[in-house]
Amino acid sequence: MANLYEMTATELGRVLAGKKASSVEITDAFLKRIEAMEEKVHSYVTVTPELALDMAGEADRRLARGEGGPLTGIPMAVKDNMCIKGQRTTCGSKILHNFVPPYDAQVVSRIREEGMVILGSANMDEFAMGSSTETSHWGTTRNPWNLDMIPGGSSGGSAAAVAAGEAAVSLGSDTGGSIRLPAAFCGVTGIKPTYGAVSRYGLVAYASSLDQIGPISRDVPDLALILNMICGHDPKDSTSVPRAHEDFTAFLDKPISGMTLGLPKEFFNKLASPDVERVVAETRSVFEGLGVNFVELSLPHLDYGIAAYYIIAPSEASSNLARYDGVKYGHRAAKFSSMIDMYCRTRAEGFGPEVKRRIMLGTYALSSGYYDAYYLKAAKVRTLITRDFKRAFEACDAIFCPTAPSPAFRIGEKIDDPIQMYLTDVCTIPVNMAGLPGMAFPAGFSADGLPIGLQLIAPHFEEARLIQLAAAFQRETDHHLKRPPL
Amino acid sequence: MKITREQVDYVALLGRLELEPEEKEKYMGQLDDILKYMDMLAEVPTDDVEPMAGPVELYTPLREDEVKPSLPVQEALANAPDRDGTSFRVPKVIE
Numbered sequence: 001m002a003n004l005y006e007m008t009a010t011e012l013g014r015v016l017a018g019k020k021a022s023s024v025e026i027t028d029a030f031l032k033r034i035e036a037m038e039e040k041v042h043s044y045v046t047v048t049p050e051l052a053l054d055m056a057g058e059a060d061r062r063l064a065r066g067e068g069g070p071l072t073g074i075p076m077a078v079k080d081n082m083c084i085k086g087q088r089t090t091c092g093s094k095i096l097h098n099f100v101p102p103y104d105a106q107v108v109s110r111i112r113e114e115g116m117v118i119l120g121s122a123n124m125d126e127f128a129m130g131s132s133t134e135t136s137h138w139g140t141t142r143n144p145w146n147l148d149m150i151p152g153g154s155s156g157g158s159a160a161a162v163a164a165g166e167a168a169v170s171l172g173s174d175t176g177g178s179i180r181l182p183a184a185f186c187g188v189t190g191i192k193p194t195y196g197a198v199s200r201y202g203l204v205a206y207a208s209s210l211d212q213i214g215p216i217s218r219d220v221p222d223l224a225l226i227l228n229m230i231c232g233h234d235p236k237d238s239t240s241v242p243r244a245h246e247d248f249t250a251f252l253d254k255p256i257s258g259m260t261l262g263l264p265k266e267f268f269n270k271l272a273s274p275d276v277e278r279v280v281a282e283t284r285s286v287f288e289g290l291g292v293n294f295v296e297l298s299l300p301h302l303d304y305g306i307a308a309y310y311i312i313a314p315s316e317a318s319s320n321l322a323r324y325d326g327v328k329y330g331h332r333a334a335k336f337s338s339m340i341d342m343y344c345r346t347r348a349e350g351f352g353p354e355v356k357r358r359i360m361l362g363t364y365a366l367s368s369g370y371y372d373a374y375y376l377k378a379a380k381v382r383t384l385i386t387r388d389f390k391r392a393f394e395a396c397d398a399i400f401c402p403t404a405p406s407p408a409f410r411i412g413e414k415i416d417d418p419i420q421m422y423l424t425d426v427c428t429i430p431v432n433m434a435g436l437p438g439m440a441f442p443a444g445f446s447a448d449g450l451p452i453g454l455q456l457i458a459p460h461f462e463e464a465r466l467i468q469l470a471a472a473f474q475r476e477t478d479h480h481l482k483r484p485p486l
Numbered sequence: 487m488k489i490t491r492e493q494v495d496y497v498a499l500l501g502r503l504e505l506e507p508e509e510k511e512k513y514m515g516q517l518d519d520i521l522k523y524m525d526m527l528a529e530v531p532t533d534d535v536e537p538m539a540g541p542v543e544l545y546t547p548l549r550e551d552e553v554k555p556s557l558p559v560q561e562a563l564a565n566a567p568d569r570d571g572t573s574f575r576v577p578k579v580i581e
Contacts, residue, residue: 195542196541310520360517
């Protein structure tokens with residue numbers, strides 16, 4: 001038997017069903033792996049061995065009674081912006097360094113109902129603002145494939161943990177690419193579901209019209225299982241859509257012959273790496289071998305995506321982050337002269353540089369005299385980007401494109417250059433603007449051994465189509481089976 | 487420059503952020519660069535385009551006005567930096 005920590009959730013489910021190991025034994029193997037890896041990779045903000053072993057014991061008792069689902073007893077990581085009742089949840093920030101939620105996020109409730117095992121809270125860019133996990137108050141996560149490189153962000157801990165065998169699967173959140181980018185950079189599979197498919201109740205808000213929770217895993221079958229668990233309507237989130245979802249596992253073995261993938265030219269003229277170009281060409285020929293047709297098309301407003309996003313997201317953030325005032329929870333400055341002074345000092349001490357930058361930008365864009373020129377203009381451009389996608393889907397079943405213009409970059413390379421950092425998300429942001437489902441999947445490696453993940457985008461609530469396409473691709477290829485040399 | 491030192495001071499106050507002088511200098515330059523990048527939006531014709539607030543059709547979910555259990559006061563206060571009985575304690579607001 002292979003090492004337990006190297007197995008997918010689906011394989012671990014078979015181990016449990018065959019009584020070859022208990023959930024406590026599996027969880028113990030992951031906790032030992034975490035202990036061995038954390039010094040190098042730093043995927044976690046908080047590891048919760050007691051909670052994990054409690055949950056594993058409970059899972060074993062359920063399984064012994066013949067109860068439980070396909071994920072019962074499987075260990076996972078949760079991004080540090082999803083509330084776990086009684087466990088510190090910091091959102092990667094000093095301002096929440098001591099926050100212990102009095103309730104569970106809806107996705108955490110689903111994890112408990114299913115009987116999965118929570119290993120801990122995964123590292124992330126502070127308030128999910130970043131593309132590299134370097135803005136975390138708790139220090140950067142390193143890319144398991146090359147420890148000098150960033151893992152992508154903001155869900156860098158969630159992706160690195162799965163890549164390094166520190167969790168079988170994980171949850172991330174994606175506001176402008178924060179699941180797909182780290183999944184691509186760490187050689188794992190991740191999906192941002194349609195906006196409204198998964199409840200945001202208990203997810204610490206960054207930009208509420210863009211944020212969406214989704215899974216990261218080693219392969220597509222695991223992704224389908226987690227989607228089955230977390231998708232669904234939640235009355236506690238008024239943007240969650242009342243709609244029954246498909247059984248995503250029913251699409252894993254469906255043929256894809258006759259399907260059409262769209263190639264938007266605006267995505268491909270941004271490629272900054274011959275490695276990505278090569279991997280795109282190789283992936284295209286695999287799909288063609290499976291009977292998929294390709295059609296070139298155009299998304300004319302794609303180039304305005306970054307500019308519009310970096311008005312809309314910071315505007316929403318400046319409003320959402322007003323709640324960190326040193327009154328209800330989190331950090332409060334020790335010295336102050338008045339109420340306003342208390343707010344200003346608390347926030348100055350509690351927030352890091354990127355969060356302050358975005359609060360400044362968003363506050364400016366919403367301030368009197370600038371609203372029309374910035375926020376309103378960006379909201380109109382958002383309509384045009386959404387229309388472009390709608391038109392594109394008249395000609396294809398899904399869109400095929402890169403996840404990022406190049407593979408992972410070096411730690412420190414872009415941290416002092418906000419615009420270069422923002423441009424990392426050029427291929428992922430438009431998907432959030434339109435609220436579409438998007439998936440990143442391992443498609444190959446650069447010449448120096450870094451994973452390259454490509455992206456598939458589908459119309460609203462067509463996650464099943466992405467599962468179908470990527471599962472077919474993974475049956476033909478072995479990129480997702482490669483493990484980093486740790 | 488698109489943004490002045492006075493505007494940085496004003497926006498920092500609106501955002502309730504006490505910034506050091508060198509932070510203000512840094513953000514002034516960076517916000518200027520970012521806002522210059524945003525200028526590209528001006529070239530997109532949007533006169534008859536409706537703005538979009540979010541990707542889903544928002545509706546107002548209605549329900550019966552029933553009392554349901556909510557967070558007990560002490561649990562809601564448990565994370566407060568300063569509290570007194572059943573209240574959050576804050577600095578004096580009214581002079």
